[in-house]
Structures are given as C-alpha cells and as structure tokens.
Amino acid sequence: MGNSGRFITFEGIDGAGKSTQVDALAQLFRGVGRTVLVTREPGGTALAEKIRKLVLHDAMDPLTEALLVFAARRDHLVQLIEPALARGDVVLCDRFTDSSFAYQGGGRGLDLAVLSMLEQWVQGGQAPAGGPMRQPDLTLWFDLSPAQAARRLAAAREPDKFEAQNEAFFARVAQGFLRRVEAHPQRFFRLDADRERALVWADVEAAVRSRGWLE
Ligand SMILES: Nc1ncnc2c1ncn2[C@@H]1O[C@H](COP(=O)(O)OP(=O)(O)OP(=O)(O)O)[C@@H](O)[C@H]1O
Ligand SMILES: [Mg+2]
Structure with a gap:
C-alpha cells in the first residue's frame, strides 16, 4: 500500500x-521515491491565492469568510489535490477544513451545521451528489497553548487579520480544533507542539512511519 x-x-x-x-x-x-505536492490553504492555486489575500486582510462577516475559504478549497481540490492523489502522489497541505471549523466555527462563532453543509458540498463526491467525502488520510494536529503561540508570533512577523486577534479568540479556535479531534479521532495525530523543533519532528516522522507509508 506504500504507493x-x-x-x-x-x-x-x-x-x-x-x-x-x-x-x-x-x-x-x-x-523514499515519492512525488510530493506541498501546498496550503486558503490558497494553492492562482484563484485560491487571490481569495487568500481577501480572507486574511479584509474585514467581512463570518459567513462571507466561510464561503470564501470553501470556494478557495473547491478550486484547490479540483485543480490540484484530486489530480495529485489520483496520480498516487503525496499531498501535504498546510491547513484544511479543520481550520474552517476552528476559525470560522470556533473563533467567529459561525453555526457548525453551515460548515458541515459546505464541507459536504465541497468535498463530496463528484456525482452523484452525496458521494463519499474527501477527507485527509492523516491530520497532524500541532497542539500549542494560545499564550505560547502568541509569544512565538510576537517574535516572528507582522500579524495578518487572524494573528492580530486576542488570546480569547485563539482559545475558541483551540476549542474548535478539539471538537474536530473528538469527532474524527482516528484521522488525527496529536503532537505536543510546546517542545523544541527536533522533538516535534520526531513525532511527525513517527506518525507517518507507523502507518507504513515510508516503505
Ligand atoms: N518547536 C518550536 N519551538 C520554538 N519555536 C518554533 C517551533 N516551531 C516553530 N517555531 C517558530 O515559531 C514561529 C511560528 O512557526 P510556524 O510559522 O511554523 O507556525 P505556523 O503553525 O505555520 O503558524 P501560522 O498558522 O501562523 O502559519 C516561527 O517563528 C517558527 O520559527
Ligand atoms: Mg504557517
């Protein structure tokens, strides 16, 4: 199954x-000879990267924000991710739908039922509608306290719209991730991110190796 x-x-x-x-x-x-696509959300395609700029820098209501990130995701899936997976490639994506549940759901307070509907539409089978949803095979969850994350970012870069939010916002986002982990326990691998890089990396490697994906 390695390939x-x-x-x-x-x-x-x-x-x-x-x-x-x-x-x-x-x-x-x-x-180990695999072809790898490294990509990110929102973004990954030319269109989705345009949407990313809007979402990260322009003020908008939570539903508008969710519609935009899912529109970007649809383009990303159709243009890039699905074709890569169909070729047998490895796709590494920096953020995906769990972030929508965490930020627009947890952080912004948008109704999770709306997000579930968007998830079904955007990640559902091509035809007939209601086919199996595309979901990650593995989600590496970098678990770090909001206070610790804020300290790292303060040292690192100019904040975007989300990074400028207060700690209470990030506490709600963290809760949003936790709800997803509880809903999809087999897909998630929790990493204690409050450790030096090399130790976090050892766990990332172990998560993948233990699934037999490096053979
Ligand atoms: N294990 C670690 N210990 C200390 N600092 C770290 C560690 N990992 C990353 N950093 C530093 O913390 C900052 C944030 O890391 P990084 O950009 O990888 O986070 P991120 O999860 O991608 O954040 P974002 O969601 O905002 O893109 C960077 O300056 C990075 O060098
Ligand atoms: Mg990042």
Missing part, C-alpha cells in the same frame, strides 16, 4: 509550528 496517494494535513493555531515541519516531511517522502 497510493496520501493526503496529509497540518492543523493548529497560528504559531503552532506547522509550516516549520512541512518541508522536512516532504523531503522524507521524496527520499
């Missing part, structure tokens, strides 16, 4: 260390 397409997502609040680990995992897979 089928694999869809692995990286999730967690801003500053948890997701982007720091993506490239190393790509190198690990390439080292």
Whole structure:
C-alpha cells in the first residue's frame, strides 16, 4: 500500500509550528521515491491565492469568510489535490477544513451545521451528489497553548487579520480544533507542539512511519 496517494494535513493555531515541519516531511517522502505536492490553504492555486489575500486582510462577516475559504478549497481540490492523489502522489497541505471549523466555527462563532453543509458540498463526491467525502488520510494536529503561540508570533512577523486577534479568540479556535479531534479521532495525530523543533519532528516522522507509508 506504500504507493497510493496520501493526503496529509497540518492543523493548529497560528504559531503552532506547522509550516516549520512541512518541508522536512516532504523531503522524507521524496527520499523514499515519492512525488510530493506541498501546498496550503486558503490558497494553492492562482484563484485560491487571490481569495487568500481577501480572507486574511479584509474585514467581512463570518459567513462571507466561510464561503470564501470553501470556494478557495473547491478550486484547490479540483485543480490540484484530486489530480495529485489520483496520480498516487503525496499531498501535504498546510491547513484544511479543520481550520474552517476552528476559525470560522470556533473563533467567529459561525453555526457548525453551515460548515458541515459546505464541507459536504465541497468535498463530496463528484456525482452523484452525496458521494463519499474527501477527507485527509492523516491530520497532524500541532497542539500549542494560545499564550505560547502568541509569544512565538510576537517574535516572528507582522500579524495578518487572524494573528492580530486576542488570546480569547485563539482559545475558541483551540476549542474548535478539539471538537474536530473528538469527532474524527482516528484521522488525527496529536503532537505536543510546546517542545523544541527536533522533538516535534520526531513525532511527525513517527506518525507517518507507523502507518507504513515510508516503505
Ligand atoms: N518547536 C518550536 N519551538 C520554538 N519555536 C518554533 C517551533 N516551531 C516553530 N517555531 C517558530 O515559531 C514561529 C511560528 O512557526 P510556524 O510559522 O511554523 O507556525 P505556523 O503553525 O505555520 O503558524 P501560522 O498558522 O501562523 O502559519 C516561527 O517563528 C517558527 O520559527
Ligand atoms: Mg504557517
């Protein structure tokens, strides 16, 4: 089973260390001969990257924000992710739908039923409607306290619209992730992100290796 397409997502609040680990995992897979697509959300395609700019920098109500991130996701899935998985490639995606449930659901307070409907539409089978949903094969959840994440980001860069939110917002986002983990326990792998990079990396590698995906 080593050569089928694999869809692995990286999730967690801003500053948890997701982007720091993506490239190393790509190198690990390439080292065993796999073709790897490294991508991110919102974004990944030209259209979705345009939407990303709007979502990260323009003020809008929560439903508008959710519609935009799911529109970007649809384009990303259709243009990039599904074709890569069909070729048998490994897809590493920095954020995916769990972030929509965490940020627009938990952080912004949007009705989770609306998000579930969008998830079904955007990730549902092509035809007939209501086919099986596309979901990640594995989601690496970088679990870091909002206070710790804020300290990292303060040292790192200019904040975007989300990063400028207060700690209470991130506490709600973290709760949003936790709800998803509880709803999809077999898909998630929790990483204690409050450790030095090398130790977090060891767990990332172990999560993938234990699934037999590096053989
Ligand atoms: N294990 C770690 N220990 C300490 N600092 C770290 C660790 N991992 C990453 N960092 C640093 O913390 C900051 C945030 O890391 P990174 O950009 O990977 O987070 P992220 O989860 O991708 O955040 P965002 O969601 O905002 O993109 C960076 O400056 C990074 O160098
Ligand atoms: Mg990042």
